[in-house]
Amino acid sequence: MERNDFPKDFIFGVATASYQIEGAYNEDGKVPSIWDVFSHTPGKIKNNENGDVACDHYHRYEEDIKIIKDIGFDAYRFSISWPRVMKNTKEKNEKGLDFYNKLIDKLLENNITPFITIYHWDLPLFLYEKGGWLNDDIALYFQDYSSILFQNFGDRVKHWITLNEPWCSSFLGYFYGIHAPGHKNLQEAIKTDHNLLRAHGYSVEAFRDLVKDGKIGITNVTTKVEPADETEEDFYVALLVDELTNGWFYDPIIFGRYPENARAILQRNGIEIFENDMNIISKKIDFFGINYYTRQLVKYAPEEPFMFRTIEGELEKTEMGWEIYPEGLYDMLLKIYNRYKTPLYITENGMAGPDKIENGKVHDTYRINYLKSHFENALKAIKDGVDLKGYFIWTLMDNFEWAEGYSKRFGIVYTDYTTQKRYLKDSAIWLKKFLEGK
Numbered sequence: 001m002e003r004n005d006f007p008k009d010f011i012f013g014v015a016t017a018s019y020q021i022e023g024a025y026n027e028d029g030k031v032p033s034i035w036d037v038f039s040h041t042p043g044k045i046k047n048n049e050n051g052d053v054a055c056d057h058y059h060r061y062e063e064d065i066k067i068i069k070d071i072g073f074d075a076y077r078f079s080i081s082w083p084r085v086m087k088n089t090k091e092k093n094e095k096g097l098d099f100y101n102k103l104i105d106k107l108l109e110n111n112i113t114p115f116i117t118i119y120h121w122d123l124p125l126f127l128y129e130k131g132g133w134l135n136d137d138i139a140l141y142f143q144d145y146s147s148i149l150f151q152n153f154g155d156r157v158k159h160w161i162t163l164n165e166p167w168c169s170s171f172l173g174y175f176y177g178i179h180a181p182g183h184k185n186l187q188e189a190i191k192t193d194h195n196l197l198r199a200h201g202y203s204v205e206a207f208r209d210l211v212k213d214g215k216i217g218i219t220n221v222t223t224k225v226e227p228a229d230e231t232e233e234d235f236y237v238a239l240l241v242d243e244l245t246n247g248w249f250y251d252p253i254i255f256g257r258y259p260e261n262a263r264a265i266l267q268r269n270g271i272e273i274f275e276n277d278m279n280i281i282s283k284k285i286d287f288f289g290i291n292y293y294t295r296q297l298v299k300y301a302p303e304e305p306f307m308f309r310t311i312e313g314e315l316e317k318t319e320m321g322w323e324i325y326p327e328g329l330y331d332m333l334l335k336i337y338n339r340y341k342t343p344l345y346i347t348e349n350g351m352a353g354p355d356k357i358e359n360g361k362v363h364d365t366y367r368i369n370y371l372k373s374h375f376e377n378a379l380k381a382i383k384d385g386v387d388l389k390g391y392f393i394w395t396l397m398d399n400f401e402w403a404e405g406y407s408k409r410f411g412i413v414y415t416d417y418t419t420q421k422r423y424l425k426d427s428a429i430w431l432k433k434f435l436e437g438k
């Protein structure tokens with residue numbers, strides 16, 4: 001497989017997120033985010049690590065852009081730190097906007113197409129103190145914030161993603177409690193997700209007025225859900241869990257309605273479902289971003305409130321304990337495209353590996369094999385009719401992996417956190433050759 005097997009205008013990119021790489025957590029007028037508070041709370045993050053410095057990208061962005069250029073990527077997906085550009089619900093932080101203007105200009109200077117993610121989890125603390133995603137007003141605060149970004153960057157940035165993985169923001173942050181703000185309440189998770197989708201819709205509405213020649217979408221983490229065994233019960237719960245983890249975040253945007261079976265089982269568990277603003281939530285988008293990593297095996301378990309248990313699979317796993325399952329990428333690309341008939345980008349795909357550095361080298365052959373197999377499945381999906389427009393690798397350099405701190409390395413570039421030196425791993429060198437094959 002070669003780069004030229006992909007369509008000529010197919011985009012290969014690399015992705016990061018503000019809280020995971022920037023550092024400078026309290027510099028140049030940046031106000032706290034919920035992740036600053038959460039990571040400073042003992043016991044929340046492995047080894048009690050935090051994003052205060054991270055990869056110091058705030059001060060090293062020029063060097064990092066040079067690496068992106070050297071490897072040969074067409075595009076770079078990054079997120080904006082809401083608390084870095086807004087001091088409160090009304091006032092902008094000009095120094096924060098300046099940082100992103102310089103970043104965008106440097107990318108364009110290097111002929112790298114910027115893709116902006118408006119929200120990648122670092123909610124300003126001043127909003128959390130007003131109820132955060134539980135407060136219905138947040139959708140309009142998000143519209144105001146989005147509009148400021150569109151007005152400041154929309155002249156040069158034409159590809160926008162409103163939210164990264166609302167499932168993570170709502171279920172990990174408000175139900176499982178392992179992400180900021182660390183709540184454990186299913187009704188809150190369903191409420192926050194509905195407000196996240198409302199915020200997405202209001203942002204799309206503003207975008208149509210402010211960036212008329214741009215494209216906007218939303219990114220969902222998308223997992224292949226499979227029955228643990230070939231029994232009718234396992235097949236049923238696999239369909240149910242697919243609705244709860246995937247359909248719940250896609251259907252409202254295209255159909256203006258939550259998936260039926262998932263609604264029913266949530267309501268059977270006494271959870272209120274929200275239907276307001278579906279006309280806003282389903283404002284027409286230009287693409288879906290798919291973040292694909294692995295599959296989830298489920299087993300019928302009538303004793304459980306949602307009638308299923310997740311089973312550990314037997315396939316080779318990454319350092320996150322996620323099975324390596326490239327066929328699942330093909331399956332989900334076909335499924336999502338055929339169900340929603342909306343153009344797609346893979347906005348994240350990659351793996352955490354047992355990366356060890358020796359004499360400045362990291363022999364991550366496993367990551368090369370991971371990427372190759374997923375590229376092959378993406379190409380197969382294109383040949384089978386999926387309108388797939390691009391593929392962003394997660395991630396550029398090792399960075400802050402949320403509750404795992406710095407213990408998990410997803411980068412194609414090795415980050416030495418004591419010196420902040422970057423080292424290209426073998427996977428980056430392989431990608432450079434692959435991308436040169438234009």
Ligand SMILES: OC[C@H]1NNC[C@@H](O)[C@@H]1O
Nearest residue numbers: 017165291348394401410
């Ligand atoms: O877990 C790997 C990645 N998954 N998607 C969201 C990113 O912020 C994560 O680092």
